[in-house]
Amino acid sequence: MKKKNRFLQNKTFVVFSVLALCIILAAIFAPVITGGVDPLKGSLMDALLPPCKEHIFGTDKMGRDIFTRVIYGARASLTATFGVVALIFLIGSVMGIISGYFGGIVDAVIMRVADMMLAFPGLVLALAVAGIMGASIKNAIIAIVVVSWTKYARLARSLVLKIRDRDYVAAAIVTGSKTPYMLLRYMLPNALPTLIITAATDVGSMMLELASMSFLGFGAKPPAPEWGYMLNEGRACMQTAPWLMIFPGLAIFIVVVVFNMLGDSVRDILDPKNE
Amino acid sequence: MQFRLLEVNLMSEKREVILEANHITKKFPASRGRTLIANDDVSLKMYKGQTLGLVGESGCGKSTFMKFLVSLDKPSAGEILYRGTDITKLKGEELRQSRQHIQMVFQDPTLSFNPKMTVRDIVCEPLLNFKKIKRSEKDPVCKRLLEMVELPGDYADRYPHNMSGGQRQRVAIARALALEPEIVVLDEATSALDVSVQKTVIELIIKLQKEKNITFGFICHDIALVQSVAHQIAVMYLGNLVEILPGRDLSEKAMHPYTRALMGAVFDINMDFSKPIESIDSEAPSPLDLPKGCPFRGRCAQCMEICKREKPKMTELEEGHSVACHLYRR
Amino acid sequence: MLELKDVMISYKNVPTVEHFSMRMKQGQIISLVGESGSGKTTVIRAILGLLPGGGKVTGGEITFEGEDILAYNAEKWRKLRGSDISMIFQDSGAMMNPTKKIGTVFTEYIRTHEKISKKEAWAKGITMLERMRLPAADNVMNSYPFQLSGGMRQRVGIAMGMTYQPKLLLADEPTSALDVTIQAQIVRQMMQLREDYNTSIIVVTHNLGVAAYMSDYIIVMKHGRIEDQGTREYILKESQNAYTRKLLDAVPSLGGESYV
Numbered sequence: 105m106k107k108k109n110r111f112l113q114n115k116t117f118v119v120f121s122v123l124a125l126c127i128i129l130a131a132i133f134a135p136v137i138t139g140g141v142d143p144l145k146g147s148l149m150d151a152l153l154p155p156c157k158e159h160i161f162g163t164d165k166m167g168r169d170i171f172t173r174v175i176y177g178a179r180a181s182l183t184a185t186f187g188v189v190a191l192i193f194l195i196g197s198v199m200g201i202i203s204g205y206f207g208g209i210v211d212a213v214i215m216r217v218a219d220m221m222l223a224f225p226g227l228v229l230a231l232a233v234a235g236i237m238g239a240s241i242k243n244a245i246i247a248i249v250v251v252s253w254t255k256y257a258r259l260a261r262s263l264v265l266k267i268r269d270r271d272y273v274a275a276a277i278v279t280g281s282k283t284p285y286m287l288l289r290y291m292l293p294n295a296l297p298t299l300i301i302t303a304a305t306d307v308g309s310m311m312l313e314l315a316s317m318s319f320l321g322f323g324a325k326p327p328a329p330e331w332g333y334m335l336n337e338g339r340a341c342m343q344t345a346p347w348l349m350i351f352p353g354l355a356i357f358i359v360v361v362v363f364n365m366l367g368d369s370v371r372d373i374l375d376p377k378n379e
Numbered sequence: 380m381q382f383r384l385l386e387v388n389l390m391s392e393k394r395e396v397i398l399e400a401n402h403i404t405k406k407f408p409a410s411r412g413r414t415l416i417a418n419d420d421v422s423l424k425m426y427k428g429q430t431l432g433l434v435g436e437s438g439c440g441k442s443t444f445m446k447f448l449v450s451l452d453k454p455s456a457g458e459i460l461y462r463g464t465d466i467t468k469l470k471g472e473e474l475r476q477s478r479q480h481i482q483m484v485f486q487d488p489t490l491s492f493n494p495k496m497t498v499r500d501i502v503c504e505p506l507l508n509f510k511k512i513k514r515s516e517k518d519p520v521c522k523r524l525l526e527m528v529e530l531p532g533d534y535a536d537r538y539p540h541n542m543s544g545g546q547r548q549r550v551a552i553a554r555a556l557a558l559e560p561e562i563v564v565l566d567e568a569t570s571a572l573d574v575s576v577q578k579t580v581i582e583l584i585i586k587l588q589k590e591k592n593i594t595f596g597f598i599c600h601d602i603a604l605v606q607s608v609a610h611q612i613a614v615m616y617l618g619n620l621v622e623i624l625p626g627r628d629l630s631e632k633a634m635h636p637y638t639r640a641l642m643g644a645v646f647d648i649n650m651d652f653s654k655p656i657e658s659i660d661s662e663a664p665s666p667l668d669l670p671k672g673c674p675f676r677g678r679c680a681q682c683m684e685i686c687k688r689e690k691p692k693m694t695e696l697e698e699g700h701s702v703a704c705h706l707y708r709r
Numbered sequence: 710m711l712e713l714k715d716v717m718i719s720y721k722n723v724p725t726v727e728h729f730s731m732r733m734k735q736g737q738i739i740s741l742v743g744e745s746g747s748g749k750t751t752v753i754r755a756i757l758g759l760l761p762g763g764g765k766v767t768g769g770e771i772t773f774e775g776e777d778i779l780a781y782n783a784e785k786w787r788k789l790r791g792s793d794i795s796m797i798f799q800d801s802g803a804m805m806n807p808t809k810k811i812g813t814v815f816t817e818y819i820r821t822h823e824k825i826s827k828k829e830a831w832a833k834g835i836t837m838l839e840r841m842r843l844p845a846a847d848n849v850m851n852s853y854p855f856q857l858s859g860g861m862r863q864r865v866g867i868a869m870g871m872t873y874q875p876k877l878l879l880a881d882e883p884t885s886a887l888d889v890t891i892q893a894q895i896v897r898q899m900m901q902l903r904e905d906y907n908t909s910i911i912v913v914t915h916n917l918g919v920a921a922y923m924s925d926y927i928i929v930m931k932h933g934r935i936e937d938q939g940t941r942e943y944i945l946k947e948s949q950n951a952y953t954r955k956l957l958d959a960v961p962s963l964g965g966e967s968y969v
Contacts, residue, residue, distance in 0.1 A: 271485045272493045278449045279505035279554065280478045290493065430969065436888035544745075573744035574915065578959035585968045600889060604961040610969050630964040642963060644893035646918030648945060649962050656922060658893035662858055 117369035131178035173329035196256020204264030218254040244323035263295035305367030394426035403457035428592040432609030439615040486567040488547035545576035717768030740920035743930035795875040799882040801866025812850035860891035
């Protein structure tokens with residue numbers, strides 16, 4: 105109960121979680137907000153219209169309403185981003201906790217694999233994946249996850265190592281605790297707050313990574329409305345029709361800032377030092 | 380008939396061996412190809428209902444040895460037979476099941492408990508681990524255990540960090556006894572307590588031993604304290620066992636120069652203050668690269684030529700008293 | 710030489726020590742004994758003006774060689790510490806910068822008290838270590854704290870504390886972290902200081918045996934107040950004070966009461 109109050113008392117958290125909620129709701133209720141306009145259809149006759157009453161963000165090369173595409177783009181960005189963060193959080197934490205707790209060969213193997221992953225620049229890997237399996241959001245997610253889980257693994261491992269040699273852990277083992285019990289009830293609760301903070305603050309950066317992938321052509325495929333891809337599309341007409349880039353760009357900016365601030369406030373609240 | 384029974388009772392001063400550690404050795408690799416020998420060929424016996432005191436200074440290997448007793452680590456060589464089973468060779472579920480019989484109380488009461496667990500959770504955890512009680516039974520069980528260590532029942536909902544050192548150690552004892560083990564290892568269990576609190580905790584331990592016939596392994600650096608609670612005392616130095624003797628014989632019959640040095644260095648309130656305290660002027664060598672021969676060579680006032688060449692083996696002087704010293708070879 | 714009159718000390722406005730009075734002559738060794746929370750460490754730190762944050766002497770007087778040292782400013786305190794009153798801690802090693810060699814720390818210490826060159830300070834350091842009968846003084850000066858054993862570090866701490874032959878040496882649990890055989894060495898060394906330099910020593914310890922061996926006079930503290938005091942003989946044999954007897958009774962003695 106005390107924790108809930110801490111969350112609600114922090115003004116930054118309240119403000120930004122409301123904003124985040126708005127963004128998520130906008131994504132969910134996209135059809136309602138955009139009045140049923142199809143983001144994928146457009147008439148070439150309406151191509152490259154500047155912002156006006158009918159198309160408040162203008163239209164793109166194919167005559168599609170940019171406002172609609174930006175709002176629908178939230179769906180793609182948010183689901184992909186949360187997907188990435190959830191995956192790296194889960195995979196990384198599990199690997200890290202196992203590595204830290206068991207030590208020895210298990211630890212050595214997992215950490216060497218993690219090191220290998222770190223050595224790959226994410227972009228190069230994305231290229232490889234795109235080349236082998238074709239460009240799509242799914243493949244962009246795979247590429248990012250493969251490279252980024254290591255951060256969580258290292259973090260979880262160091263948090264486990266901090267308490268693994270403490271007397272109370274030894275006491276629990278001597279009194280007959282089983283290994284799964286030790287992992288779930290002793291190791292995980294100790295590591296969880298820090299891991300959650302990291303995940304919260306990662307949402308913003310993962311979103312940018314995904315957008316970058318799409319911008320470079322390794323992610324979303326046309327005609328999907330996806331902000332990074334839309335930026336890419338708009339590059340060619342940057343001088344003549346800047347609104348093609350401005351609005352998707354602004355969307356990325358706003359969403360990333362909102363989630364970064366949210367993550368920061370979560371960190372401030374959960375920081376064990378503040379307890 | 381009654382007469383006969385009395386005879387038999389008197390004769391079972393013949394104690395029952397319930398644990399035998401044979402030739403325990405532990406080596407750790409150290410930097411630059413050297414080896415740290417934490418335990419060198421240590422052999423000890425523990426008897427039912429009796430306390431074995433393990434005494435030595437830092438680096439003597441008593442903590443390392445103690446870890447083997449509760450299976451927190453495995454020796455490099457040797458065996459530990461608990462009622463005939465070598466616990467050092469057990470694995471997995473078999474190992475876990477064997478833990479019920481040998482439990483431990485740790486030194487630092489501030490670090491021995493999960494900060495998120497209440498006293499009730501702490502003392503009931505062992506029983507839940509082995510499914511000996513159901514969750515619904517936690518309350519009465521906890522009450523019984525707290526009573527056993529002379530703590531009020533309403534402490535069940537408290538957190539150890541809100542309790543005094545002595546109270547925390549009592550909780551630690553309750554936890555250790557929850558599974559009704561035959562052997563409990565007390566690793567410097569009273570060293571962090573004030574002297575008056577130490578006394579009350581020791582009295583509790585003795586009381587419990589008499590009631591439940593528990594075997595204690597009492598690891599301690601305070602030889603005077605060990606003498607007051609142990610039936611047998613084992614003295615260790617730099618990983619080696621140098622002497623074992625009955626507790627009550629310590630003052631009169633201790634033979635090994637190191638044991639005598641330890642006793643001489645104790646500041647006793649009943650000592651003769653006009654006599655200067657005995658101290659060995661040198662320091663213990665590094666446990667890495669120990670030279671050949673007796674580990675105490677170089678610091679021993681009675682060191683002989685043979686002491687530098689050959690490490691003395693444990694020789695039995697009389698029943699229950701063995702020494703590893705060239706001065707006393709048969 | 711040193712007198713404390715009715716000293717009151719508080720931490721963050723919570724009274725920790727009350728009505729502490731003591732008189733000390735040159736060459737005496739006095740022990741402050743007590744259990745945790747008795748206030749013994751607080752008293753000794755107050756004498757040197759080293760109370761940690763939030764601690765203040767709120768009443769009474771502390772006079773050293775006739776001067777009221779509570780009224781001292783920072784400059785006078787600096788002059789007093791090290792030259793007239795010195796302190797050794799439970800873990801001298803922890804008081805030293807772990808990233809610096811003993812020699813560096815020692816010469817810095819010397820040069821805060823005297824304006825001499827580094828070379829001269831180094832030589833002085835070596836002389837001091839040798840006087841404290843530390844073997845291989847050169848080696849010690851060139852080592853880092855972690856390379857020395859606990860006993861060695863304490864002896865270095867004593868050497869540093871004695872460099873200017875202070876009139877008063879304060880020792881805060883000087884042997885509690887040491888092995889039994891090393892403890893004996895250190896105690897002997899400290900008592901030799903009185904022999905050689907007529908240094909007065911106040912020892913804070915929870916070990917009644919050490920206190921009894923070392924001191925002429927023992928002060929027993931409990932909950933921030935003096936519970937009992939007297940000569941060694943009085944405290945050990947004659948005092949009827951219930952707390953004193955309880956403490957003495959609780960100390961295990963070789964050849965004493967056995968439970969088994």
